[in-house]
Amino acid sequence: MLVDDKIFLGTSTHPEYLALKYGNRHGLITGATGTGKTVTLQVLAEGFSAAGVPVFAADIKGDLSGVGKMGAAQGWQTQRAADIGFADFKDDVFPVVFWDLFGRQGHPIRATVSEMGALLLSRMLELNDTQEGVLNIAFKLADDEGLLLLDLKDLRALLVNIGERAKEISTRYGNVTTASIGSIQRALLVLEQQGAESFFGERALEIADLMRTDRDGRGFISILAADELMRAPRLYATFLLWMLSELFEELPEVGDPDKPKLVFFFDEAHLLFDDAPKVLIDKVEQVVRLVRSKGVGVYFVTQNPVDIPETVLAQLSNRVQHALRAYTPREQKAVRVAAETFRPNPDFSTEEVITQLGIGEALVSVLEAKGIPSVVGRTLIRPPSAQVGPLSPAERESIIASSPVAGLYDNPTDRESAFEILTRRARDRQLAEERQRQDDELRKAERTYQDDRPRRTSSRQTPAEAAMNSLARTVANRLGSALVRGILGGLKRGR
Numbered sequence: 001m002l003v004d005d006k007i008f009l010g011t012s013t014h015p016e017y018l019a020l021k022y023g024n025r026h027g028l029i030t031g032a033t034g035t036g037k038t039v040t041l042q043v044l045a046e047g048f049s050a051a052g053v054p055v056f057a058a059d060i061k062g063d064l065s066g067v068g069k070m071g072a073a074q075g076w077q078t079q080r081a082a083d084i085g086f087a088d089f090k091d092d093v094f095p096v097v098f099w100d101l102f103g104r105q106g107h108p109i110r111a112t113v114s115e116m117g118a119l120l121l122s123r124m125l126e127l128n129d130t131q132e133g134v135l136n137i138a139f140k141l142a143d144d145e146g147l148l149l150l151d152l153k154d155l156r157a158l159l160v161n162i163g164e165r166a167k168e169i170s171t172r173y174g175n176v177t178t179a180s181i182g183s184i185q186r187a188l189l190v191l192e193q194q195g196a197e198s199f200f201g202e203r204a205l206e207i208a209d210l211m212r213t214d215r216d217g218r219g220f221i222s223i224l225a226a227d228e229l230m231r232a233p234r235l236y237a238t239f240l241l242w243m244l245s246e247l248f249e250e251l252p253e254v255g256d257p258d259k260p261k262l263v264f265f266f267d268e269a270h271l272l273f274d275d276a277p278k279v280l281i282d283k284v285e286q287v288v289r290l291v292r293s294k295g296v297g298v299y300f301v302t303q304n305p306v307d308i309p310e311t312v313l314a315q316l317s318n319r320v321q322h323a324l325r326a327y328t329p330r331e332q333k334a335v336r337v338a339a340e341t342f343r344p345n346p347d348f349s350t351e352e353v354i355t356q357l358g359i360g361e362a363l364v365s366v367l368e369a370k371g372i373p374s375v376v377g378r379t380l381i382r383p384p385s386a387q388v389g390p391l392s393p394a395e396r397e398s399i400i401a402s403s404p405v406a407g408l409y410d411n412p413t414d415r416e417s418a419f420e421i422l423t424r425r426a427r428d429r430q431l432a433e434e435r436q437r438q439d440d441e442l443r444k445a446e447r448t449y450q451d452d453r454p455r456r457t458s459s460r461q462t463p464a465e466a467a468m469n470s471l472a473r474t475v476a477n478r479l480g481s482a483l484v485r486g487i488l489g490g491l492k493r494g495r
Contacts, residue, residue, distance in 0.1 A: 002088045005258070007047030009040075009320070009364055011084035012377030013347075018044070018318055020051055020259035022367035024292050026315050027299040028308070030338065031322025036360045037301055038063050040320050041265055042384045044299070045221050048263045049094045054211045054219035057265035058226040058240065066387035067221055068096035068399050077383035080360065084380050092385035095214040097222045097403050098396060101199045101239065105225035106400060107409045109239075110201045113149040114142070116242055123280055124196075124238040125187040134180040137173045138162060147418035151201040152188060154418035159185060161422050194232035199239070202413045207250045209405050211262055220404070230268070237271040241284065244298065248287050251294040261295030269300035270307035285311040304334040305341065313341070317373065318366040320381075323357035338363075342376035353378055 001008050006017035029044075031037050042064060045055045059065055071077070071091035081089035098106030113121065118139045122132040138158050142149050149155055162169055163181045170176050191197075212220040229236045244264060254261065266272070273281065288298055292315075300308055300316065304324065308316070319341065326332045339351035342365050354363065357378070364379040391399075400406070 001086050005051075007044065007051065008086075008382055009043065009047075009366075010362075010379040010381040011086075012364065012379040014377070016364045016366070016374075016377055016379050018047070018366045019368070020048075020053070021256065022318065022371065023048065023053065023263060024257070024260040024295055024297040025317040025367055025371070026288060026292065026297055027318035027320070027366075028305065028313070028316040029299060029301045029320045029322075030303060030305050030324070031357075031362070032303055032325050034359065035322035035357070036362065036381060037322055039360065039384060039388065040322070040362065040381050041267070041299075041301060042067055042386070042388070043382055044263075045265070046092070046094055046384055046386060048260070049219045049221050050092075051259055052213055052217045052219050053260050053263055054213065054222070055263050055265070056210050056222040056224070056243070058224045058229075058236070058267045060226050060230060060267050062225070062227055062390040063388070064223055065096075065098070065391040065396060066389045067094050067223070067384070068098075069093055069387040069391055069395060071384065071386045071388070074388065077388070080380065080383040084382060086382055089383065090385060094386055095218055095220045096399055097209075097212070097220050097405060098225060098400055099222055100225040101229055101235070102195050103198060103410070104228070105396060106223070107403065107405055108198065108412070109205050109224070110199055110409065110412065111204050111239075111242060112202065113151065113155050113200055114139070115204060115246070116200070116238075119280065119283070120238050120242055120245075123276070124234050125184065125191060126234065127184065127187060131180050131183050131187075133174065134162075134176055135184060137169065137176060140173060141169065142418060147421060148416075150415070150417040151419075152192060152197055156185065156188060157419040157422045191235070194235055195228075196232070196235055199235070202415065203409055205243075205246075205409070207246055209408070212404055226267070233268075233271045236268070240266055241272060241287075244291065245283075245287055247296050248291045248294060251291075251296065253293050254295040255293060257295045260297040263297040263299065265299045265301060267301040269302040270304075273307065273309055273312075281309050281311070285309070285315070288312055288315045304331075305338045306330070306334045317371075319364070321354060321363040323359075323361070324354050326355050343373045345376050345378075348378065350376055 001015055003017065005020050007020065007023075009016045009018055029037050029040055038061070041057065045057055045064070045067060048055050057064060070093040073091055078089070099109050100106035101109050116124075118132065118136045122135055127135060138155070139149070141147070141162065142158055147154070147158060149158065159181050162176055163178055166176045166178065210222050214220065226236060244266075247262065247264070251261065272284065291298065299318075300312075302308065305313060305321075321338050321342070324331065324335050324338060326335045335351055335354050338354055342350050342363060344350060350363065357363070360381050362379050362381055363376050365373050365376045368374045
């Protein structure tokens, strides 16, 4: 059943395979909750890994983590293998790297604010058009003045600076209002409360660390712990889109390779498109369309195919459709849409079968010779070889400790960036103003003394004059001492 250059998916009236050379033509895994999407995702991840293809996948419920532990041939797995005639089935384990935006269940993942960009950050902050315009001005100003935006405190400091220079900046870049700045600051506060502060910063994730193979040539399966992240769905969706765009920007063109360079599974994909502006959907469609030539396969996982915009759906050639319910008008529409996207099978009605599929069954259609979609087959999906279900916390910690990226991302760094530069500028300006004030007071005191002293022809000082000069010198010394203390105090606070 296992053959070279193909991934065995299961059996319909014949074995169903996904050819590796079409693995970067993207795919879609859909189905109602509890119908077997996660098992299908694990089967695909194992298949790509065994073929030497690195995989990145979000683990929404923690179930996917079991791919890092040797399978134990549970009863249903061996029974399923027997039912589909899978004589080559055996227990196995796959190389895994665990990641976590919050650094609790895996290695931390970070990105800089500058890398995220104004469009994606605006989406994450749920800004309106006017507020997004101000954020674009902030990024432009940072670029023009050489201000690195690494973390959220850099962005906060820049927004404060823009507020103080609003008149000047409005003349140069466009209108900036304190109301818009305040709205962005409040949105940043909400984002921080969702835990995003730990995501923005350095060391930023390097794409090369997602594209590793082990000594046996198997691709590492990078698993993002997303159970906690799902409480901040905008952060989750925007982060995955950022990763996808980074893959597109950084990887070289490879055309149509014999197998993908990386496969990217985007679970709960509807979160990316819910209430998304058209400009963002256009960007997603463009990235999905072009990233194929970089050797990256993108597989969206969601409940209904109607969750995916048609322009994106048209790019997804390899499809696995688990059961759908058809009780509401929206669900009935989803069934029709799903059925219409398959190449018909004369042996059954695709629309009817979608509502009749059992757990672990799916309609499968993949690209065959010359890139033509196969006739849809009612398929019993093969069992995974690794453990099905989550690892224990101790097992997860053991894998994290022996990871090939252990120590690379665990400790954040904070080099000089916009916050430090703008803080220093503000301190220097404050000190200059204080120096000017003290100089003015000293000159005023000297003028008062000169105007008040009596006129005389003798150059010798009277006792009163000597006392006044001594007092003036004492006042000047004290002012100078106060200024020195102010400088030292300011530098200490700035450290």
